[in-house]
Amino acid sequence: MPHILLAEDDPSTRDCMIELLSRAGHRVDAASSGVEAVNLYLTSLRHRDYFDLLLLDGAMSPGSGFRVAEEVRGNRDDVPIVIITNYDQDDLVIGEGRAAFSHAAFWPKVKVMDCLPEKVNEFLHEQSH
Numbered sequence: 001m002p003h004i005l006l007a008e009d010d011p012s013t014r015d016c017m018i019e020l021l022s023r024a025g026h027r028v029d030a031a032s033s034g035v036e037a038v039n040l041y042l043t044s045l046r047h048r049d050y051f052d053l054l055l056l057d058g059a060m061s062p063g064s065g066f067r068v069a070e071e072v073r074g075n076r077d078d079v080p081i082v083i084i085t086n087y088d089q090d091d092l093v094i095g096e097g098r099a100a101f102s103h104a105a106f107w108p109k110v111k112v113m114d115c116l117p118e119k120v121n122e123f124l125h126e127q128s129h
Contacts, residue, residue: 002052002124003027005044007037007068008084009060017055017116024117034063038071051079053124056104058085069104080127084109 004026008014014030021028029044029051031037037056044051054072056065065083072081081104105123112119 001025001027002120003029003050004120005029005031005037005040005051005054007031007034007055007060007065008057009033010057013057013113016113020116021120024121026117026120032060034060034065034068036063037065037068038063041068041072042075045075053120053127054079054081055120056081056083057109058083058106065104080123081105082107082123084112086110 002025004021006014006017006021006028008017008030009032011032014032018028018030029040031040034056037054037060041051041054054068056068058065065085069081069083072079083104084107086109107119
């Protein structure tokens, strides 16, 4: 059962994502901010209860998904990270997300919500090969 760290600041979106992923058999730990996500991530490292995937909202406060990705890469560079965002990738190139391009994959939020479990399973399968 894949262990996923989900960071999403919108409560209804977070609850929906937890439900979809849990029904698909994923173990989900959720955070409502980037700061909370980093704390959960560091706790998982201390307990050797590693995450298989980090799903991060790009526009959380405090601590966006972009900042979380950068901090996580400073501790472990092999965990897959996906930033789910409403930003256009062209906006990311000139904004806060520019440095995260080397740290994470990007999925448009509006396109993945209907197929989130399938998209996660496909991504994890690709990462394992």
